[in-house]
Amino acid sequence: VVLQVDDYYSSVFLMDVTLTRLENQLSDLTKLADNFGLLDDVKSKWETSLRLCNDASSVGPLTMAGTIFLQIVALVVSFFMAVEYFLRYAPRIRSRLSDFLLDALLLDTEESNETFLEAAFLALPYLVLVVVFLLQLLCRKTSRKRPRPTEVLYEKYFGLRGAYYPFKVAIFQCFTVAVQALGKISLLGGLVTFAQEEQDATAILWLSVGFWAFFALLCWNSLYPAFLLMFPDTAWARIGAAFMDAALDLGYILTYLGMVLVAMLRLQTVSEGWGNFGEDLTLQFSNRISPVFAFPTDFLGYGAVYFNLAHACCIAHILQHINWSLPVRPRGERQKRRVLPALFGCSLSIGLLSMLVILLVTQDVFPMTHGQDFTCFPCRCSDNADSAGQQIDSCTIAAVLRQKQVNLAAKNITAVDPKAFSSLGHVQRLSLANNTLIHLPPGLFEGLSSLEQLDLTRVELQRLHDDSFRGLEQLKLLALSDNQLTELSAAMLQYLPLLKQLLLGGKRDKQNNDRVIVKGNRIEELGAIFKHNEQLQVIDLSENWLQKVDPATFAGLKKLRWLSLSYNFLTTIPTETFQGLGQLQLLYLSFNQLTTLPAGTFQGLGQLQKLYLGGNQLTRIPVGTFQGLGQLQELYLGGNQLTTIPAGTFQGLGQLQELVLYGNKLTTIPAGTFQGLDQLQILDLRGNQLTRIPAETFQGLGQLRELNLGDNQLTTISAGTFKGLSRLQKLYLEYNPWNSWSVCINSSSFPLLNDLRGVSFC
Template sequence: MKSWCGLILILVNFVMLCKGDDPACPVGCNCSVPLVVNCSSSGLTSVPEGIPLDTETLYLQGNKITRLEVNSFANMTSLITLRLDSNLIKTIDNGAFNGAESVETLNLANNNLTSLNRDMFDGLLGITSLDVAHNLLSSIEDFAFVDMIFLTELHLNNNSIEHMTANTFKGIDNLEELHLQYNKINELKENTFSDLRNLTSLRLDVNSIASIEKKAFSGLNSLTFLKLSSNDLTQLNGDMLDGLSFLKRLDIDRNVISTIADDTFTATPELIDLGLNINNMSEISSTFWTGLGKLQDLNLRYNRLQELKVDSFRGLTNMEHLELDSNRIQSIEKGAFNGLDHLIYLEMSFNTLTKITADMLTGLRKIDYINLSANNLSSLQENLFTECCINMTNLLMYYNQFEVLDPDWFIGLDRLNKIDLDTNKLRSIPGEIFEVLPSLSYLILTGNRSTAIAICLNTGRGPGATTLG
């Protein structure tokens, strides 16, 4: 009988421990093995006392804590993960993290911090990830992160930061990701990121950046991704991008760029993806792209381009994907696409083209997809595609002005699988079109002038005819 009573007592104690009723577990918290203390969303106004010193993971998010006092985590030498996000923290006393040198991940997002200083993080010698996003930060003291020599990920996004200096990021030369999007930064000064030689990803989108000083990106020898979209840049030149010799992806969408200097991209010879959509570019020079021999994707959507001149894309010999839709392009000079021997995808919809001739498409030997939709096309040139596009499988021409189709337009397109002619003015389709397009599987004709378009094949007993259904 005694043995049964002992077993029952052990089980009761175990259940109480799991429920957080163990004397070693703070009130309002749940403690579990292995060494996790969960005090989240418990209405706490301060860091509770009595947290087990061998705790490895401590959840304090979703409370009402306003201040981290000195020695809040003293002697917690096993603590690895500390979540303090979604509180009301406005003040962090110097020495708040004394004794917590084993912390690797610290989340302070969604609080009320207005500034960061060096002494605030004393003791966090082993930290690798710091998240201070979604606070009220307007300033960062020089050398604030200097002791965080193992830091690889830093989130400062969604704050009100306006300025950074050459000493803001001193000491964190192992940093790999830096998030500064959604702030109020208006300029990038020389050597701002000079210590970040291992940084691979830098987000500066959705700020107010209007100027980038020469050597602002100096030292970023490992950077492969830079996002500068949704800023106030009006021009690009080579000095702005100095130091980005290994950059592979550059996003400068949603600025007000109208000019690009001829030498701009000589500083980024490894670039493979360039986003320039939603800007104010009205012309393209044949010398814009010097140095971009490895570029594969170029996005120029939603600009103000009116024409494409000869050699508009000179030097882009490895380009595969080109987006020019939603501009005002009304003319394409002969040889505009010269050199684009590897282009497979061309997006030209929502422009003002009234004609397409064979010399306009010269050079597009490997093209697979062309979208000419939402222009003002009513006819095409005979044998238009025989010189350029024999490998094409997709041709989109919806929202145009076609009233008839001539089979001779499509001669040479033996591999064409899909034609989209939705919302034109077609009344009939000649049966011969299927003879010149042996691989055609999808012919989209919805939204034309007839509720039914009859297609009659030429059987050899008379001329092929198509009548209105």
């Protein structure tokens, strides 16, 4: 081609290949510009990028009211969830709330392991939704700005009028149904089963209605993607899908919260197990709905609620900004219905419905409900072929309801399936007391990774395997009283590094010592068995068959504060036995066969507050035996064979408040025996063979409130015997061989005395 420009000639060579390439590039550029909404001037109004601008005049009053209602409900629910999560998992803040506010929010004072940051982390997503819903409600001005290219692309392909909108909805609804079904069906079914076990007719009715309403929502949610894919180009299908999303989201949230609130208000039973639990006689069990269940922290449980609210936020935004005056598709441009999308939608719905049916019939919860068998609730048992008892097969309900405390005491259990407790990783307290287990299989408790208290009282255990307690790294209390164990080894306790209380002894009624609550075991000797348990604070080995104690048994237990070796057959205590137990506060050595206490037996026990040596065969106590026990408050020496107490025996016990010497063979009390006991409040000398009380015996006991001299051989009381006991409130002098008419007490000397026995006031 030759071109002439102002008398200049030029030749232009046009290459066909180059023109084709330029044409292709121009075509690609045109497509890209079209995608970004840059060619709106040549398009019809319905498909331009300006369609994103909200035309307020096109929104009908019903649509506006529905959108506002959706936003208000979602806002209230989001705020409620944020407050609940923050207060339930922030114990320090919860403890400062008034009882009225705690009751109003269905909160309790139960201790929580979560920190302030964890509570804030759980509440923050809901607070974000609160802010978003507030902005949607308050900022409803029409936007006239040209949309961003990404918004144009999204609307063109995935928006309400987009080409792939039906497929997007189908995929998202599949995800929604899966999350809701897997996250909630078993939980809500477990609530109905719980109500059936409690036999609460009102709770059963409301929870059953709520469960089937929730299941109906899931079924409808599974069906409507099929309708949308069968009629992808109709206005009612697309716009109806948006409203249906909102209705389902609200339905899921309200049914879930309604059932949870009913369960928390109606379902709560507290029981207790009797036994030896250290300083306690009972162990409390509550089957109340756990906050972890009502307001879960796991992904499925947390996401099942949060996803609904977040989705509702998106739907509200779409409904608020869509231009309702434009058609979904222009007339004459509807695509022919395609067979494959319809088949895909039907297959998807059938698959979702099948999943729901499978979940409904395979879950060990309502409507299956254990076959109405609640004998082992919250676990499930079957008849044990090897015995007349039952075998625990599974504990689905306890796992589903996230119960932290499971009480299976006195259920006639004779065996436990090795996998029965595998799903109870959240349980913190478990009782199998008063059953017949004989022995524990290795690894039985391996799935109880959070267990802190295990009660195996009176289960007729005869032996323990070295791996019986494998997996119980968090265990703090182990109750094994009233069994038939003959030995205990370090290998058995090696898996319990955090153990604080080990209870193998008996327990008696404090008011009636002859009444046995639980017995001990049959352990005869102890070696260095606690070398892996440095956190031990309480050890009860009372009512066993111990004949001796290895000096290394308690070595290294620097945190031990409570030790009971009562009701055994100990004849002597090696001097090194209690060395290193600097934190020991209570030591029980009563009712053994001790005849003497070597010098230095209690050396180093500077924090000891109570020492029980009653019921032994002690004939004498050397001076200095109690040296170094400056914090001792109670000393029991009753029921021994003591004939005399040398002066200075109690020297250094300046904090002693109670001294019991009843049931010995004391004939006299030397002057100065009680010298230095300035804080003594109770002195029990009944049941001895005292014939006289020197006048200076009780000198210096100005804090004494109770004095018992009954059942002795006293015939008279010297003048001035009780001089200085101005705080005395109780004085017992009965069962002495004197003439009660010849002995009287001057009431003016004891202004506080209100209980006098054996003699009368002058």
